[in-house]
Amino acid sequence: VLPVGEYQLSHRRPDGRALYTFSMCPGGYDVASTSEKNTIVTNGMSEYKRDAENANAALVVSVSEKDFGSDPLDGVRFARSIESKAYSASGSCLAPASTVGSFLGCESEKSVLPSYKPGVCMQNLDNILPQFVTDMMKEGIRVFSRKMNCFSDMGAVLTAPETRTSSPVRILRGDERNAVGIDNLYPCGEGAGYAGGIMSAAVDGIKTALKIMSRRAPE
Numbered sequence: 001v002l003p004v005g006e007y008q009l010s011h012r013r014p015d016g017r018a019l020y021t022f023s024m025c026p027g028g029y030d031v032a033s034t035s036e037k038n039t040i041v042t043n044g045m046s047e048y049k050r051d052a053e054n055a056n057a058a059l060v061v062s063v064s065e066k067d068f069g070s071d072p073l074d075g076v077r078f079a080r081s082i083e084s085k086a087y088s089a090s091g092s093c094l095a096p097a098s099t100v101g102s103f104l105g106c107e108s109e110k111s112v113l114p115s116y117k118p119g120v121c122m123q124n125l126d127n128i129l130p131q132f133v134t135d136m137m138k139e140g141i142r143v144f145s146r147k148m149n150c151f152s153d154m155g156a157v158l159t160a161p162e163t164r165t166s167s168p169v170r171i172l173r174g175d176e177r178n179a180v181g182i183d184n185l186y187p188c189g190e191g192a193g194y195a196g197g198i199m200s201a202a203v204d205g206i207k208t209a210l211k212i213m214s215r216r217a218p219e
Contacts, residue, residue, distance in 0.1 A: 097157050177211045177212075186208050
C-alpha cells in the first residue's frame with residue numbers, strides 16, 4: 001500500500017512553454033471522464049483512504065491561442081480533436097497508453113498494471129497528441145527523472161488524454177465578479193474559466209461568495 005504523499009514538479013522553457021504535474025493522487029486511479037460520443041477523456045482520483053495499488057498524476061503541457069486559434073471556441077475544438085483521435089486510435093472505449101520507455105523511444109515492459117477502466121490499448125502517443133505537446137512531455141520527463149527516481153521508471157504507464165484540466169473558455173466578469181451584462185450571475189471556478197484545480201476553484205468560490213454577501217447583505 002502506498003503511503004500518503006504528494007509532489008508538484010514543473011519545467012519551463014525560455015519560450016514560455018511548460019510542463020507540470022497536476023492532481024497527484026497517491027493510491028489513486030485513472031478514470032473515464034468522456035462526455036461525448038466517440039471520444040476518450042481521462043482523469044485521476046483517489047478514494048478517501050488513498051490505498052489503491054498505483055499513484056498517478058497528470059502531466060500537463062501549457063497551450064495558448066497561438067497553438068489553436070483565437071476564436072472563442074477554438075480551445076474547445078482543439079481539445080475535441082485530441083479526444084477524437086484517442087478514440088480512433090483504439091477503435092473503442094479503451095484509452096491509448098504507452099510505457100514511458102516506448103514514449104521516449106526505447107522498448108520497455110509495463111512495470112505497473114494500468115488502473116483505467118474499461119482498460120487501455122498500447123499506442124504511439126505521438127499519433128494522438130500534437131508534436132509540440134509530446135516534445136515538451138519528453139523533455140520534461142527527462143528533467144523530472146533527475147529530481148525524482150520514479151520518473152526514471154521506463155515501465156511506468158502514460159494514459160491519454162487528459163484534456164479537461166481547465167476550461168478552454170471563460171465567462172467574462174467584472175470587478176464585482178458578476179458576469180458582464182448580467183448583474184445576478186456570478187461565474188466562478190473551473191467551469192467558468194477562473195481556476196485550474198480543486199484548491200484554486202475553492203478559493204475563487206469563497207471570494208465570489210464574499211463579494212455576493214457584501215453586495216446583497218441587508219442594509
